[in-house]
Amino acid sequence: MTKQRQIILDCIRENCCRHLSAIEIFDLVRAEHKISLATVYNSLNYLVDNGHILRVQIAGEPDRFDGNLHAHHHAICDVCGSVIDVNVPGIIASVEDNYGVKVTNFSLNLHCICKNCQNTNAR
Ligand SMILES: [Zn+2]
Ligand SMILES: [Zn+2]
Numbered sequence: 749m750t751k752q753r754q755i756i757l758d759c760i761r762e763n764c765c766r767h768l769s770a771i772e773i774f775d776l777v778r779a780e781h782k783i784s785l786a787t788v789y790n791s792l793n794y795l796v797d798n799g800h801i802l803r804v805q806i807a808g809e810p811d812r813f814d815g816n817l818h819a820h821h822h823a824i825c826d827v828c829g830s831v832i833d834v835n836v837p838g839i840i841a842s843v844e845d846n847y848g849v850k851v852t853n854f855s856l857n858l859h860c861i862c863k864n865c866q867n868t869n870a871r
Contacts, residue, residue, distance in 0.1 A: 753791045760815045767812035767831035825862035
C-alpha cells in the first residue's frame with residue numbers, strides 16, 4: 749500500500765466513530781501531510797474496493813467512510829448529521845426465516861435525533 753493510502757486509512761481508523769466524509773478526511777490529513785483532494789478520493793476508492801474500509805451512503809449527503817468492518821447498521825441524526833454505529837441483533841436471521849431469502853449483504857440507515865441533540869432541545 750502506498751504511504752498516502754496508509755495515512756488515510758490511519759486517519760479513518762483513528763476517527764472511526766465519526767464516519768468522516770472525504771472532505772473531512774482531506775482537511776485532517778492535509779493539516780500534517782501534503783496531499784491533494786484527488787488523491788484522497790482515489791485512495792478512498794482503493795481502500796473501499798480492497799475491503800479496508802466501508803463506504804456509508806446516505807441519501808442527500810456526501811458518502812462517509814467507516815473503519816468499523818464488523819456487521820453493523822447506522823443511525824443518522826436528522827439534526828446534526830452525525831452517524832452512529834448501531835446493532836440490531838437478529839435482523840438478518842429474522843428476515844431469512846420470515847421471507848425464505850438468503851441475505852448476502854445489507855445497508856440499513858435509521859434516522860434519529862441523537863442524544864446530544866435531544867439534550868440541546870430539552871434545555
Ligand atoms: Zn445530533
Ligand atoms: Zn459504522
